[in-house]
Amino acid sequence: MSVFFDDKSKVIKAVAIGFVISVALTAVLLCLTALILNMVSGIPYSVIDYAVIALEGVSVLMGSYTAAAIMKSKGIIIGLLPALLLFVLNFIFSMCSGAADIGVLTLIKAAVLIICGITGGIIGVNRKEKIHIH
16 A cells, blocks of 8 residues: 555645644534533533543544545545644644643643544545545
C-alpha cells in the first residue's frame, strides 16, 4: 500500500472538509456543554478537561469519517490528517494563551484524537455508500 495519492486536489479537499467539520462540531459541542455546565452545579472542575477531550474525539471521528468517505481509499492516513490538524490548532491556541504545557493531559488528548481520527477514517472508507464531490 503506497501513501502516495493520484489526485492531490481531492485529498486536500477531503481533508479540508473533514477538518472544517471537526472544528465546527467541536465548537457546537463545546457551546452545548458550556450551557449544560452553566445550568448544573456541582460538577468537579477536573472532569471538564476530560469532557473536552471526549467531545473533540467525537468531532474528529465525524470529520475523519467524512474525509475518508470522500476519498474512498487510504482511510488510516486520510482519517489521521484532520485529527493532527485539530491537535496542532489546539496546541497553537494553547501556546498563544499561555496555557500550553506538554503534560499527561496533552498526551492523552493526542492519543484520543489520533485513535478517533484513524477509526473514523477506517469506518468512512468501509461504508457502503460513498460521498461524491466534484
